Amino acid sequence: MALFSLARSHKAARVLPGFNITLGFTLTYLSLIVLIPLSALVFKTFTLTWPQFWEAVTGPRVMASYKLTFGASLIAALVNVVFGLLVAWVLVRYNFFGKKVVDALVDLPFALPTAVAGISLTALLAGNGWVGQYLEPMGIQLAFNPNGVVIALIFIGLPFVVRTVQPVLEDAEKELEEAATCLGATRWQTFSRVIFPSIAPALLTGFAMAFARAIGEYGSVIFIAGNMPMVSEITPLIIIGKLEQYDYAGATAVAVVMLVISFILLLVINALQAWQRRHTGAPA
Amino acid sequence: MKKLLHTTLAAALLAASTLASAQTLLNASYDVAREFYKDYNTAFVAHYKNTTGKDVKIDQAHGGSSAQARAVNDGLDADVVTMNTTTDIEFLASTGVVAKDWAKKFPNNASPTTSTMLFLTRNGNPKGIKDWDDLTKPGVQVIIVNPKTGGNGRMAYLAAWAYARKKGMNDAGAAEFVAKIFKNVPVLAKGGRDATTIFLQRNIGDVLVTFESEVVSVDREFGEGKVDAIHPSVSIIAENPVAVVERTVAKKGTGELAKAYLNYLYSDEAQEIAAKHALRPRSPALLKKYAATFKPIQLVPVSEYFGSLSEAQKVHFNDGGQFDKIYTVK
Numbered sequence: 001m002a003l004f005s006l007a008r009s010h011k012a013a014r015v016l017p018g019f020n021i022t023l024g025f026t027l028t029y030l031s032l033i034v035l036i037p038l039s040a041l042v043f044k045t046f047t048l049t050w051p052q053f054w055e056a057v058t059g060p061r062v063m064a065s066y067k068l069t070f071g072a073s074l075i076a077a078l079v080n081v082v083f084g085l086l087v088a089w090v091l092v093r094y095n096f097f098g099k100k101v102v103d104a105l106v107d108l109p110f111a112l113p114t115a116v117a118g119i120s121l122t123a124l125l126a127g128n129g130w131v132g133q134y135l136e137p138m139g140i141q142l143a144f145n146p147n148g149v150v151i152a153l154i155f156i157g158l159p160f161v162v163r164t165v166q167p168v169l170e171d172a173e174k175e176l177e178e179a180a181t182c183l184g185a186t187r188w189q190t191f192s193r194v195i196f197p198s199i200a201p202a203l204l205t206g207f208a209m210a211f212a213r214a215i216g217e218y219g220s221v222i223f224i225a226g227n228m229p230m231v232s233e234i235t236p237l238i239i240i241g242k243l244e245q246y247d248y249a250g251a252t253a254v255a256v257v258m259l260v261i262s263f264i265l266l267l268v269i270n271a272l273q274a275w276q277r278r279h280t281g282a283p284a
Numbered sequence: 285m286k287k288l289l290h291t292t293l294a295a296a297l298l299a300a301s302t303l304a305s306a307q308t309l310l311n312a313s314y315d316v317a318r319e320f321y322k323d324y325n326t327a328f329v330a331h332y333k334n335t336t337g338k339d340v341k342i343d344q345a346h347g348g349s350s351a352q353a354r355a356v357n358d359g360l361d362a363d364v365v366t367m368n369t370t371t372d373i374e375f376l377a378s379t380g381v382v383a384k385d386w387a388k389k390f391p392n393n394a395s396p397t398t399s400t401m402l403f404l405t406r407n408g409n410p411k412g413i414k415d416w417d418d419l420t421k422p423g424v425q426v427i428i429v430n431p432k433t434g435g436n437g438r439m440a441y442l443a444a445w446a447y448a449r450k451k452g453m454n455d456a457g458a459a460e461f462v463a464k465i466f467k468n469v470p471v472l473a474k475g476g477r478d479a480t481t482i483f484l485q486r487n488i489g490d491v492l493v494t495f496e497s498e499v500v501s502v503d504r505e506f507g508e509g510k511v512d513a514i515h516p517s518v519s520i521i522a523e524n525p526v527a528v529v530e531r532t533v534a535k536k537g538t539g540e541l542a543k544a545y546l547n548y549l550y551s552d553e554a555q556e557i558a559a560k561h562a563l564r565p566r567s568p569a570l571l572k573k574y575a576a577t578f579k580p581i582q583l584v585p586v587s588e589y590f591g592s593l594s595e596a597q598k599v600h601f602n603d604g605g606q607f608d609k610i611y612t613v614k
Contacts, residue, residue: 059603060612128487144471144488223478226471227430229611237474241432244350245602246375 038259044252056250057257061229062238068146069235070261073214076153080210081203084161091162092169106162109155114219121152122224144226149234152220157210164206168199201273208269215262306339307541310532312362314349316476316498317524320561321366327557328548332541340541348475349435350375356529357381363533363542366526368399368495369435370593373525386527395523396549397563400583401443403514404483404492404502411490415516416447419491420464427489428465429479430472431601435522436479437472438593438601440493443520445600446584450518463610484510495522496578500562515579520586524563 045053056062091103109117125132125143132143142148172195180190218236225232235258242251313321325342332340345362347355353372356362357379365382367373370393376382387394405413411424419426429437444465448458471488473479476498483492484506491514499513526546533539548554555565559574571578590596600606 056603059608061603061608122486126486126488143486222474227433227474228469228472229432229608237433241430242603243354244433245597246350246354247603250603 041252041255041259044249045256047249048253052249053253056242056247056253061233062235062254064230065233065235065238066257066261068149068232069215069258072146072149072153072234073211076150076157076214077207077211079150079154080157080161081207084158084206084210085165085199085203087158088162088165088169092166106159108159109157110159114156114217115223117155118152118220118223121155121220122148125151125224143224144232146225146232148224148226149221149232152224153214153217156217156220157214160209160213161203161206164202164209165199168202172198201277204269204273204276208266211269212262212266215258306341307538308341308343309364309538309541309545310343310345310360310362311364311366311545312345312347312352312356312360312529313366314352314368315346316495316501317366317368318344318346319501320558320563323557323561324549324554327553328545331548331551331553332544342545361532361536362529363536363538364526364528364546366524366546368522368524369438370395370523370525371435371597373527374594376527376529381529381531382527383530387525389528390526390546391550392566393523393525394527395525395566396546396554397524397558397565399495399497399522399524399563400519400581401440401493401522402496402499402516402519404494404499404511405490405514407510407512409512409514413491413514416444416461416465416518417451419444419468419493420461422468424468424491425470425489426465426468427471427473427479427483427492428469429476429494430474431607434473434475436476436495438596439495439520439522441600441607442586442590442596443493443516443518443584446520446589447516447518449589450582450584459606459609466610496564497562515581518582518584521583523586 048056087106091099091106122143123129125135125148127133127136127141127143129143132141135142142151176194177190180194185193216236218234218240221234222237225234225237227233227237235254239251239254242248242254311321311325321342321344325344329340329342332338345352345355345360349367349369349372352360353365353367353375356365357376365373365376370387373382373386373394377384377386383389390396403413403419405411411418413419413424418424428440431437431441441462444462445458448461449455453461471482473482476494479492479494480498480502482488484502492511496513499511502511526549528539528542528546533542549558550566552567552570555567555570559565559570559577562577564578565571565574586593586596590599598605
């Protein structure tokens with residue numbers, strides 16, 4: 001994606017001067033903030049031999065934690081796509097009393113220390129919590145099991161979807177929908193053929209961000225997960241566990257695996273977006 | 285982030301210490317020792333002034349025991365480390381930050397106080413829990429710290445194992461016994477305080493296995509009479525080791541002060557402060573004086589069945605060890 005815009009900007013006359021300087025700055029900045037710390041991570045794992053590395057990253061508890069972390073993150077991101085879109089829709093299309101407050105509330109999960117979120121969710125959903133006490137007699141347990149992980153991840157991921165979809169919805173022309181209706185489209189057709197294609201790229205971006213954020217989340221999950229080996233241990237907890245054994249190399253090995261999987265997933269999502277944009281010609 | 289904070293904090297302290305005439309000492313310690321060292325520092329500052337005429341300022345840095353050890357290893361300029369597991373100081377010895385023979389530098393394995401594991405049950409002990417074998421019974425929910433993430437949990441595990449061995453079981457029997465207890469654990473807490481919160485605030489579990497010293501803070505924070513402290517027949521000796529950080533004192537020239545600070549932990553005054561905070565003093569006279577808190581139960585040193593805590597770590601708690609088998613071997 002960056003390559004495309006780079007190529008384009010080379011051909012076109014540049015509006016702003018200083019392309020070389022800003023590019024240089026961008027690359028230096030990215031190296032300093034992202035690449036150097038990440039390469040330190042990779043170098044640390046080089047202290048392990050291949051069999052050691054393999055053993056560190058494929059232990060049964062570690063494998064179970066990948067499944068939970070990536071699975072719960074995926075579910076949470078998907079839930080956020082549906083309900084985040086709904087929230088964004090309501091915030092853009094309707095005026096109601098207290099709209100500004102609701103709008104501000106959406107950002108709260110960004111600002112709240114995640115540990116606070118985890119503790120309050122646990123207090124709410126545990127067997128003796130406000131909500132948990134009514135659910136438990138029905139046999140529904142939301143805290144101290146994988147359900148709790150998903151709920152915490154939904155909480156922290158919500159603003160990503162809302163905030164990426166909102167501006168695109170604001171820009172979408174209402175006239176198009178009216179035209180669609182005039183031409184005899186049903187409500188579902190208007191949504192699926194007119195509205196959805198224009199917001200799909202933003203929705204995908206929001207999904208990717210919520211997903212990526214969820215994979216790395218530690219603070220909020222740890223209080224509500226119950227942390228049982230093979231059942232509700234997330235991968236970041238495995239990393240902490242290895243650090244507690246002073247197994248720095250093992251911890252970084254697992255971190256590298258997470259990094260690689262996340263990077264591949266994000267790359268796939270980016271490629272999907274590019275493909276989608278080319279096919280619909282919708283503005284990004 | 286936390287490390288950054290630590291280092292900036294340490295740098296700021298260092299800068300401050302060169303300005304002020306009084307020497308400062310940074311004590312990197314574990315989380316729940318906060319209250320004890322607050323009282324101890326006041327006593328030590330007064331004692332140091334009386335004996336040497338010099339003013340001294342003690343700063344504290346608290347965190348999870350092994351997180352603190354890692355911070356010191358990575359550059360936190362603490363003069364002394366006061367931990368609750370020997371593995372944390374052995375790690376620092378292995379990286380050369382503290383002396384290799386640190387355990388011989390002070391009396392009693394360089395551990396001025398000890399603690400042990402006991403049970404907290406709900407008020408009145410409704411499930412009638414008396415000893416470790418009660419924790420294996422079906423229908424009893426046990427709250428224990430995850431031995432992977434907390435020294436508290438490792439000690440609980442080793443204490444249960446030692447009990448099984450004392451009852452005449454062999455290692456295989458002990459493994460089965462400990463596994464049975466962990467099968468009764470509905471939630472593995474991340475650390476000592478997390479376990480207390482799960483037990484008392486979330487109201488989960490019938491019994492909490494924790495350090496004896498935690499009982500006092502439970503009474504203080506949640507009010508007395510909410511829990512009963514139950515002493516099992518056998519438990520483990522958990523040493524609270526201390527060491528001088530050679531790297532820092534060489535740089536700051538605080539070697540003598542650091543030594544005096546740790547030595548004073550063995551004085552009658554300090555031992556009595558420890559006893560008030562439910563840390564078992566080494567002094568037999570004081571142990572007797574506070575016998576109501578420190579019930580005389582059979583205490584097993586880690587060396588009796590496990591060699592040392594580092595060896596126990598390798599066999600039981602490292603990845604693929606005995607603890608993992610409880611969950612991965614069906």
